[in-house]
């Protein structure tokens with residue numbers, strides 16, 4: 001393959017024969033759902049993180065919905081969260097007819113700012129929903145001091161570690177991971193909720209399965225539930241991916257280091273902002289490599305120019321409160337969350353995956369040099 005002419009893609013999952021064999025095994029077993037791979041995947045995932053329990057679900061979004069319900073969020077409640085996230089984190093609050101109340105983000109970590117979150121709390125606030133955006137740990141000790149139930153959106157943060165050495169997802173609050181194809185670990189679609197609380201685990205397991213309690217008979221249901229189950233086919237892929245996780249995380253970290261070298265000149269001389277470095281003991285679980293363009297740059301034109309040079313890139317992420325649905329529903333306007341809006345207006349995700357090679361990173365770097373200088 002000539003790296004000079006091929007397109008550098010945004011993402012590329014690492015999948016191999018082991019995943020193929022695992023899927024075929026499930027197909028041959030005839031037990032495609034509600035089978036033994038679900039508890040096996042849950043136990044392996046919980047053990048990997050050092051979490052007491054884990055519940056597999058059909059997506060990160062489904063996990064967020066169930067975790068918020070378990071935290072007691074209901075109609076008319078408010079949940080304080082970040083406007084700089086994937087839309088699912090705010091949408092999941094709406095599923096319960098509660099209101100996502102946004103607060104601005106920290107300009108360095110791009111995570112929900114604890115002081116801004118504290119200022120947004122009212123007597124109707126029933127939970128906080130910090131997001132470990134781009135895999136960088138949110139300041140959980142600061143949120144914990146606010147004394148409200150917490151749900152962590154860890155969909156982008158597998159492999160991240162808090163300053164005290166605790167992996168993200170092992171702090172006890174429900175923490176929700178996503179396994180979409182671009183994630184650190186993928187099952188195609190899927191998710192996992194970790195928790196320290198056995199009662200929460202029981203509720204999640206029931207509500208993902210139409211409200212069926214484990215001790216109830218077939219088609220006996222004692223509460224409202226959903227179909228948020230993960231299939232055994234997905235869980236089988238997840239089990240293999242878990243074995244690859246260290247290598248895949250190391251691949252992403254290596255790709256990030258290559259980018260830092262390749263883009264260092266643009267950072268120093270042209271004002272390109274790179275993802276913050278690990279600091280104060282927190283460690284990122286690398287998910288995406290998102291840069292913020294210098295303020296005088298036309299982002300759409302930059303993305304088009306990169307594409308013409310064979311490099312894919314995307315605006316990532318748009319601010320949730322300025323999406324048309326949120327503007328119309330809640331009357332949000334530009335200027336409410338200046339840091340999030342500034343970052344959202346300048347951010348571009350570059351190609352990023354574990355097997356991204358040095359020549360590909362060099363090509364992205366050269367393309368950015370040509371476009372930005």
Ligand SMILES: Cc1ncc(COP(=O)(O)O)c(C=O)c1O
Pocket residue numbers: 059060061062085086088089131153155156178179180190191
């Ligand atoms: C921050 C964040 N929250 C929630 C989700 C939703 O996860 P899923 O796509 O698995 O529903 C994602 C990922 O897609 C995400 O990046």
